[in-house]
Amino acid sequence: MTEPAHLAAVRVSYDTVAADYLRLVVPPEGMDPVSRAMIAAFAELVRESGGGEVADLGCGPGRITAYLHNLGLSAFGVDVSGEMIALARRAYPELRFTVGSMGALEVADGSLGGILAWYSVHHTPADQLPALFGEFARVLAPGGHLLLGGHVGEGERRPTAAYGHPVSYTSYLVPVGRLVELLEQAGFTVTTTLEQPIAQRDDRSHACLLARRS
Template sequence: MTDETRIAYDTVAEAYAELLHDHLDGSPWDRSMLTTLAELVGTAGPVGDLGCGPGRLTGHLAGLGLDVFGVDLSPGMIAVARRTHPGLRFEVGSLEVLDLEDGSLAGALAWYSLIHTPPARLPRVAAELARVLAPGGCLLTAFQVGDERRHITHAYGHDVSIEAFRLRPEHVTEWLTDAGLVLEAQLVRQPQPPHEKTPQAYLLAKKPG
């Protein structure tokens, strides 16, 4: 499934970046949550945008004053991110095995980057996110709410083959707390048409210390 996800996002990278480049302009909830993360982290240390895609949120967080870099599974997405944000660092990598030192991040963003991992493997991802956070570090994650597994065959104008999972906030909270993080805040909002069909969740968790 990892290869399937990589291939799909390599295929749509250019179209994805073009279609979503100004998406934050119409998403006050998204901007508010990202600003909250930026205010909580401040100048405490580096922030990883983990599952950064073409770097649109990496660039936004940099504009909010954070020392931020991006990691994504898709080389195609990373190529777009490097071209679009030449002053920022982007690396190819997997959320399940991050090439980062223990406790090296003051903050982490997992923005719709958990949704292609089967739920049975998400406790491992949660443990990896917790591992790379420094004591006192913050994690912000966002995802679609639900229980469904969907097979996507067309996205951003391209034929693809990829699995996507909607998640329950209580399940994600359980995985994060089992990994040693403490839930600080949870927000579930209604979908914003025409692009969203399900409620969207944001969870903010912190590593004790």
């Protein structure tokens, strides 16, 4: 099967920036308190619901996967970038990391207790989000939990460089209200939404959405 153009751009770009991404992006312990609190709340909800495996989709170099593990979850990571997965495997050999697409998971129906997608969904074109969220719903057990985190807003952004390297991916910004609608259409109940402005003169916001598989 031919790799979709947007996915190929993400794979090539993150293969290119992997080492400097690891050097430049703050680890989970250095995140803002609200983001850490949302991840902690997600972990507690999964544990209270009986646990089960948790997929960190778009896991990058695996630091958030390991963070979830330290919060008591049975977490594994998936990323389209082979270079990112190689970094994750070297740093956390005790955890499982797989090269793959979050839109076509090699996971059985209803087998996961949770999904975390942290700054990864925004690389999916808006018209493909219904299929992506449908895949999330397929692999989550009834009552399983989903945490989305990332930028929201309007329009598309096509940076030419990031983390000191040329990149070719696109960020597709969607309003938080539209994300809620799409998740509900896919079979989720959105329980919490949190939106924070990033900075003055930046029309994006950071958003976290907690949802439960209906």
